[in-house]
Structure formats: structure tokens, C-alpha cells
Amino acid sequence: MPATLIAGASGLLGGALAATLDAQGIEVRRLVRRAAVGPQEIPWDPARGVLDPGALDGADAVINLAGRRVAPGRWTAAARREIADSRIRATRLLVETMGRARHRPPVFISASAIGFYGDRGDQVLTEEAGPGRGFMADVAVAWEQEAQRAPDGVRVVCTRFGLVLAHGGFLAPLLALFRLGLGGPLGSGRQWWSWVHVEDLVAAVLFALRTPSLAGPVNVVGPHPVPNREFAQALARAVRRPALLRAPAFALRLALGRQMADELLLSSQRVLPARLQAHGFRFRWTELEPALRDLVGRR
Numbered sequence: 001m002p003a004t005l006i007a008g009a010s011g012l013l014g015g016a017l018a019a020t021l022d023a024q025g026i027e028v029r030r031l032v033r034r035a036a037v038g039p040q041e042i043p044w045d046p047a048r049g050v051l052d053p054g055a056l057d058g059a060d061a062v063i064n065l066a067g068r069r070v071a072p073g074r075w076t077a078a079a080r081r082e083i084a085d086s087r088i089r090a091t092r093l094l095v096e097t098m099g100r101a102r103h104r105p106p107v108f109i110s111a112s113a114i115g116f117y118g119d120r121g122d123q124v125l126t127e128e129a130g131p132g133r134g135f136m137a138d139v140a141v142a143w144e145q146e147a148q149r150a151p152d153g154v155r156v157v158c159t160r161f162g163l164v165l166a167h168g169g170f171l172a173p174l175l176a177l178f179r180l181g182l183g184g185p186l187g188s189g190r191q192w193w194s195w196v197h198v199e200d201l202v203a204a205v206l207f208a209l210r211t212p213s214l215a216g217p218v219n220v221v222g223p224h225p226v227p228n229r230e231f232a233q234a235l236a237r238a239v240r241r242p243a244l245l246r247a248p249a250f251a252l253r254l255a256l257g258r259q260m261a262d263e264l265l266l267s268s269q270r271v272l273p274a275r276l277q278a279h280g281f282r283f284r285w286t287e288l289e290p291a292l293r294d295l296v297g298r299r
Contacts, residue, residue, distance in 0.1 A: 002060045003027040003029055003058050003059050004021055004026055004027070004029070004059065004060060004061045004063060004209075005031065005042075005055065005056065005059045005061070005062045006018055006028060006031065006062075006065065007031040007044075007062075007064045007065060007066040008064065008066040008067065010032070012164070012166055012168045012169050012198075013111075013161070013164065013166075013198070013201065013202075014063075014065045016201075016202050017063065017065070017205055017206075018030065020202050027040070029041075029042055029055065029059065030042070031043075031044045031051070031055070031066075032044070033045060033046075042055045044093070046089045046090040049096075050093075053097050053100040053101040054101075056101040056103065056105060057101070057103055060106065060107075061105050061106070061108070061209050062094060062098070062107075063110075063205065064091055064108070064111060064147070065111045066086065066087070066090035066091075066111075067083070067086045068083050068087075070083055070264065071170070071260070071264060072173075074256065074257045074260060075259055084138075084139045087111075087143045088139075088143060091143060092149075095108075095146060095147065095149050095151075098150055099151045104154055106153070106154065107154065107155045107209055108154050108155070108156050108157070109157045109205060110144070110146075110147035110159070111159055111161060112140050112143055112144050112158045112159060112160045112161070112217065113140050113160055113161050113162075114160050114161065114162050114194055114219065114221065114271045115134070115137055115139070115140050115263065115267075115269075116131055116136075116137055116140035116141065116160055117131065117132045117137065117269050118131065118133045118136075118137040118267065119132060119133075119134065119191075119263075119266075119267035120268060120269060121268050121270075122192070122268070122270060123270060124270050125219075125269060125270055125271045125272065126219065126272050126274035126275075127160075127216070127217045127219055127275050134263050134267070135259060135263060136263050140160070143158075144158045144217065155212065155215050156216070157215055157216070157218055158216065158218065159204070159205060159208065159218050160218065160220060161196070161220050162193075162195055162219070162220065162221035162225075163195045164195075164196055164198055164201055165195055165196065165295055166198035167295060171295070174235060175235070175296070178235050178239050178241055178243070179239050180241075181242055183232060183235065183241065183243050183245065184236075184245040184247065185228055185229040185232045185243070185246045185247070186228050186232075186246075186247050186265050187228070187247070187249040187252065187266045188266075189228045190229070190268070191227065191266055191267060191268035192225050192227055192270035192271075193226060193227070193228050193231050193269075194270065194271040195221065195222055195231070195288060195291070196220055196221050196285075197284070197285035197294070197295075199284060199285065200220075200222065200283050200284055200285050201220055203284070204218075204220045204273075204276055205220070207276070207281050213279065214275065214279050218273075218276060219272065219273045219275065220276070221272070221273050222273070222283055222285060222286060223283060224286060224287060224288065225270050225271060225272070226288055231288065234289040235292055238289060238292040238293045239296055249261070252265055252266065
């Protein structure tokens with residue numbers, strides 16, 4: 001039976017992906033930072049560089065979703081170090097372990113983020129665009145560089161995730177505000193938000209696993225990004241509330257800190273899934289409002 005090793009299987013995305021693989025009859029091995037419970041859990045410690053190379057025996061793929069959440073909480077110096085280290089060390093350990101394993105997995109899917117591009121205004125961004133500036137851009141560059149050091153014979157795909165629409169994650173606090181009628185655009189509302197429904201994200205990762213010609217950076221975003229003001233209007237319609245309360249940029253910076261507010265909420269990234277579409281991937285959720293209504297309706 002095919003087997004897939006997942007780092008970060010307990011998170012929002014990892015849990016959705018593991019559930020889909022399980023449903024398809026694929027053995028899922030989960031890396032855990034505690035004592036293993038059952039044969040499908042494998043203990044590891046990225047901070048100390050501990051992972052048994054035997055964990056990769058028989059694995060057809062390794063999927064790396066490990067990393068500390070970027071929110072909530074202010075980006076103190078300690079938080080920034082933890083965000084970066086949790087991604088870079090986990091990826092480095094997986095790559096080093098592949099090099100020591102008796103049987104290397106043929107494919108390595110390693111998470112990244114569209115934060116790679118930094119704040120780019122109205123510029124249309126495909127995978128050919130270079131990195132931007134800022135903390136998250138620097139993290140994404142280092143993250144991807146570690147993944148690309150995988151040993152010969154391993155196909156590497158760096159999935160640059162956009163804003164994921166799911167029950168949880170960044171959408172949860174927005175939904176709570178909008179249901180109370182307290183939602184609205186953030187800052188100018190002109191910044192582009194590149195989003196993806198969690199169902200399409202899972203499908204895109206599986207597509208990358210099973211498409212041998214797909215390698216390197218891959219934007220995992222829907223085909224139609226929208227300005228933040230349109231996102232706010234669509235979310236308000238989905239919950240049947242007004243979207244009248246604009247959150248000024250200065251208030252967001254005061255609440256979250258300038259760097260966090262600027263990079264997570266106010267930066268503009270108009271990203272397209274060029275490589276996915278060029279390889280024939282088809283999105284189920286192409287328009288924002290139906291995607292939001294689907295999630296709101298499933299509450």
C-alpha cells in the first residue's frame with residue numbers, strides 16, 4: 001500500500017490533507033513531537049535534529065507542513081525567531097534524513113507562502129517573479145532554499161500557499177467580527193488578497209504529488225484574487241451583514257505592531273496559479289463569494 005509521511009499533520013492543512021489521503025486508501029504516517037501513539041505516528045524533534053531515517057522506509061512521498069503559526073500574537077523578536085526556525089529547521093531535518101535513508105522518497109512537497117513576494121501593489125505575480133522584501137519574504141526564501149537541497153532523485157515542489165479559506169485559520173476571527181456586523185475593509189482596502197478554498201488546496205497538493213513534470217515553486221491560490229474591499233463585501237453578503245466599519249491602517253498597526261499589520265493584512269499580493277493551470281489543474285472554487293458561502297453554510 002502506498003504511504004505518505006506528513007510533518008505538520010495536526011495542523012489545519014495537515015489534518016485536511018491526511019483525512020483525504022486516508023479516505024483514498026493511502027497510508028498516512030504522521031510525524032509528532034510527543035510520544036508516538038500507534039504505528040502510524042513517528043516521533044521527531046526538529047529543534048534537536050532528531051528523526052530516525054527508518055521513518056522514510058517505504059514512503060512514496062514526504063509532505064512538509066511544519067511550522068509555528070504566524071498569528072495570533074505580536075511579532076516580538078522571539079516570535080520572529082520561532083516562526084523562522086520552526087520552518088527552516090524542520091525542512092533541513094527532513095532533507096538531511098532523506099540523504100541518510102536507505103530508500104529516498106521520489107517526491108518532497110514542502111510548504112511555502114505567497115509572502116515570498118512581499119508587498120507588490122497591483123503587479124500580477126506568477127512563479128517567475130522574484131522574492132520581495134520583508135520578514136515573511138526572507139523566511140519563505142530561506143524555507144524554499146532548504147527544501148531545494150533535497151538529495152538527487154527527489155522531485156521537490158515548494159507550494160506557495162495563499163490565504164486559505166477554511167473553518168479555522170485566518171478566516172475564523174474575520175467571520176466572528178462580520179457576524180456581529182463589525183466587519184469591513186482593512187486599511188485602504190485596495191490591497192490584493194490571493195485566496196484558495198481548502199478543498200482546492202488539498203486537491204492541488206495531491207495533484208503536485210501525482211504530476212511528475214511539476215517541480216519547483218507552485219502558487220497554490222485560486223485563479224481570481226480580489227482587492228480586500230471586495231473580499232469584505234463578499235464575506236458580508238455571505239453572512240448577511242453589512243461591511244461598513246473600515247479598520248484604518250494606523251489602528252491595525254497599533255493593535256498588532258507595524259510589521260505584522262503591514263505584512264499580514266495590508267500588503268498586496270496579486271498572485272496567479274500559473275504553473276498549476278499550465279499543467280492542467282482545475283479549480284472547483286474559482287469565485288470568492290460561492291467559496292465563502294460554502295464554508296458559512298457548512299458551519
